Amino acid sequence: MLPRKRSTILLTLLVLIRSSEQYSSGAPAGACNDQMPRHASIQAQSTPPPYVIVTSSSQVRQGDSLNVTVGSPAGAPTPIGGFILQARSIQDPDVIVGKFTSLSDPVNTRLTTCTFGNDTATHSNPSDKAALTFQWEAPSDFLGGVEFRATVAQSYATFWKNVESKVVEVVNRNTVITTTSPAPTFQPTTQAAPPVIMESRPSPPTETRDEIYQGCADTKLCYGIPENCIARGNCDAIVAVFVAGDIYTFEIQGTNNPKYIAAALSMDSKMGDDSAMECVRNDNGRVSLFTSWTYPKVEPFVRRSDSPQDIVQLKESSNINGKLYCKFTRDVVSTVKGFTFDLAGGKYNLMVVSGDSMKEADRVGFHSIAFGATGDSLALATVGTAAGSSKLLVKLHGSFMLLAWLGTSSIGILLARYFRQVWVGRQLGGKDIWFAYHRILMVLTWLLTVVGFILILVEVGGFATTGDNPHAITGLVTVILCFIQPIGAYFRPHPGTKKRPIFNWLHWFLGNAAHILGIATIFLAVYLQKAELPSWSVFILAAFVAFHVVMHIVLSLTVCVSDGRISNGRVNSFPMKDMMGQPRQVTQVDRSTDAPFSSFRRLLLSIYAPIVLLLAVAMICLVALAPIGEAYNSIMGA
Template identity: 70%
Template sequence: MLPRKRSSSLIFFTILFLIKSSEQYSSGAPPGACIDQTPKHSTIQAQSSPPPYMITTSASQVRQGDVINVTVGSQFRAPTPIEGFILQAREVQSPDTIVGTFVKIPDPELTQVVTCRGPNDTATHTTPEDKPPQTFQWRAPTDFLGGIAFKATIAQTYAQFWKNVESPVVEVVTPDTLITTSATIAAPPRATQGPPTIMQPTPKTTPAPLDVIYQGCADTKLCFGTPPNCVQSGNCKAIVAVFVAGDTYTFEIQGTGNPKYVAAGLSKDNKMGDDSAMECVRNDNGRISLFTSWTYPKSEPYVRRSDSPQDIVQLLESSTIDGKLYCKFRRDAISTVMGQSFDLTTNMYNLMVVAGDSMKDADRVGFHSLAYESTGVPVALSTVGAPPAASKLLLKLHGSFMIAAWLGAASLGIVLARYFRQTWVGKQLGGKDIWFAYHRILMVTTWLLTMVGFILILIEVGGWSSNDNNPHSTTGIITVVLCFIQPIGAYFRPHPGTSKRPYFNWLHWLVGNAAQILGIVSIFLAVYLPKAELPPWTVYVLAAFVAFHVIMHVVLSLTACLAAARESGRVEDFPLKDLGRAHSAVERSADAPFGAFRKHVLGVYAPIILLIVVIMICLVALAPIGTNNFMGA
């Protein structure tokens, strides 16, 4: 019989051995760890400190079906030993999806390849012995395009392990893509004397990989986004992509700026209405849902889901990352919505993509406040590339004409009529006093530009359109009505000296100024319309115009008061005094006092106003400029 003390020691070490062999999974990660990559080490938690390990790849791009090298190693010059690990390639947009296969392992006595969700999709250890850096060969899938990252949990000891050790993103591209970027395989680190030194990361010169939705837009799928030309640069506010394989139609839609929804529509024209729409919606609880809906032209409700079958689409993936809302789904090749057949295999459609930051109610999306665009012509969904957007020529002409009318012509015309009646006395143009001749020319120009601009926008939108979130159309139509009636009243004005002349003067002044104020307000509101695509700082240009315009009015008003005081000895006159008189002006043979000063002020006012008008028209014509940063009424 063994002594009691020796027997107890033997039992203790036997228990320790059994515990080690039963919990460390020395032959590899257990099956339950392959999904969440969490070791089943009792209640031991992963380390929260930065991991001493890194994962590197031999290339940042790989063609479908090709092989690259993947190395699991240490970040230190003195290698940190690896006792155990589990390594997988996962989709960037859908981190729970494991892709590709490992086709070669460095040492069968130390590592192995196992099956988690697909054949040979996971690499792990076979023994708890310390291991040097391990390099595997991984084959890219042939049925996937987009970004992947190699993700691992790595254990230094039984009680020390780090989760979510990731490689840089690797882009899986088509077989005919020219590979232009690569990364060097990490060489096994050499041991050095002294404490380990952390290696400084080398600055990367390769651009950040595009979101998965942009990958393949040039050669495998149809992509359309807003603003124009954003697909090539990968910075669309909203984008829809269609990938066709046989009779399977896979859609992807994505919106940026933390949208409440992003949607795509199939239309027979480039106008909203009578369209089959597909909505990717972020609910208040954070869940993402996919719906189909039908849009109505110019009548409530503009969008209604109950009129569209919901089983014609099947959601495949969804995410909301860094303010980007993303949905990937399939749509039936042939479906019927509101009695209309949508045959994606034979028919061509205008693609629409929109995004908004609000909902009207639980069953309807709100106004497309973040993005709106439509293709210029119908396209076959099997087309590859990025089709052009609908022309915005009429929209840009409308904005340019209104700016020229109300910031330029109207402002100068009103200033001449208000402050220069007693300037250039005795000089005429076309048989009329100079101030009146130019006032009439400028106001007729305002009228013509406004009417033409109004007709252009009616043609562009196909009729009356309103926006619950922006009253631009309401203030605009009031401006047009006031502008239209102004010359009619001027044509029938009473002659100077008659008793009704003062009433006309006041009415003419009131309608003209109201029209200009509303016109400027409408231009301010237009800056916030998604269709305008104007940079947010446009409001500062408009604010500068208003401030300068007001300052010049104050200066000219004070000048008029001083002129009246010099003539009458009193300072109680004001520039609008003539409105209440039967005669529109006092007869005189010379200019009123300070005439030269008024001319100098006009010489400053007119060029600066014209400069601001030119700047604003350029912003409209060249939009979108510096923008950064469908539904619905």
């Protein structure tokens, strides 16, 4: 009986020992890579974990520290039995980054080494634990995103893998940290956690320029947009190439919180048939690098599956304060879509684009934030700042269209509508004054529009839409309406004929439709990235519209009052009375002299014409001098 009792006691002790191995001294060495606790054949739970990992900041400078807390949120008090916690690189999740320097519960937790000193935190005994806080130090030779990853066990048979924190960006020593994570609320703990430590070292002097700009003058090739942004250090998008022997290192950075920033090697300054390299910000905060091939003006425009992905190697990446950055190398010689790209022996136009959306999961959206290309093909070993392609045709297109639809057409329409009974008896070239000037102004509108349209077709190499902005479509309709107007006017029926009212109404409708659509197209152009107009340009256009409408209202009232005086006080006509092609029958109007208030109308015209032309010239100056938004913002303190 005694031997049986001893056997029972021994068996019980063995079971207890086995059960306690899981927590007795922390995670086993085999858990360093996959964070699996090696609990026989027991698998991790598939349900959402009752634990979270929270950091005291979403950014940390190289060599500085932040706090990392693992625990169960308040309201769901689930104790921690065992755990293993590490910081993993976003670029390579198998790489452990940084080290832990202190812990809030030295009795129940400890630090251990998987690849280098104290890079892993784990438990030291199997007792239940509340929230645990550790201080983690970022390495001084690492730049990019990390996330804290843990496996947390509630009991021997119940544990959760891949409990992850939000991404923390390790930034260079010169970066000013402005973001912090909200203080988490965990289940109560019996031991006081140390105070949150945002920085463990004095901050160095602030430097405003990003690292990508360093060396653009003397050690690497740089191209940025808008023009002259590299000298100011505030490019919307920039690409830099550094050559050391046979290693070609690329850097690309986009601002204004882009979804992607991409650079391309192109045979010209136009989009299409280019080998592109995309730095993409995923929804989970990770930054990934892809290559793709672009197509000229046909779907799918860009496709990753047509480009090998192993020709580039990501070295660093970050997404900090709305700036998306990637640093990578590219094979010296690569073949994409049958084209051979020889970085050492070839010359290429550098192209850089950025946008705020993805069209599909594996395809970038329209370059809504920035687009530009170097004007000349360059050897990538060239040092200095590359010049962009000429924007002369774009500026001329914008200037001609502004003069046509803000200036000449507006004045021409006003003359035809309100000045037919002014300057009676005076002629120019055998035609009434109002008609002669109306025809001159509308011919100018036609010429400016047609020439402007041809210029932009030459610039873009044909008709092309501009993403979600319908500027190109409304502009094309405006050009078509404008083009057919003089043709219809040439074949107009004689006054008094049956078809003259039909012509009058069609000519009026198409002319006004073209004018309204032309103004709307100019409004849309303000939001085109290629125009580089400051956003406050819309206020100048709004001032034009308001002034134009007010003058039409005043002149319409003037014509009504004038006709009322002729009709002995009865206002029984409207300003468009002549649209029917014959004089009114109610009252015979003396058309041998100027209408009443003609002097007042001429006064209004002398005010309207200069102001409209002044507003048109102001917009033309903005187009000619673009981009000037940065200078304005700096003056206004934006």
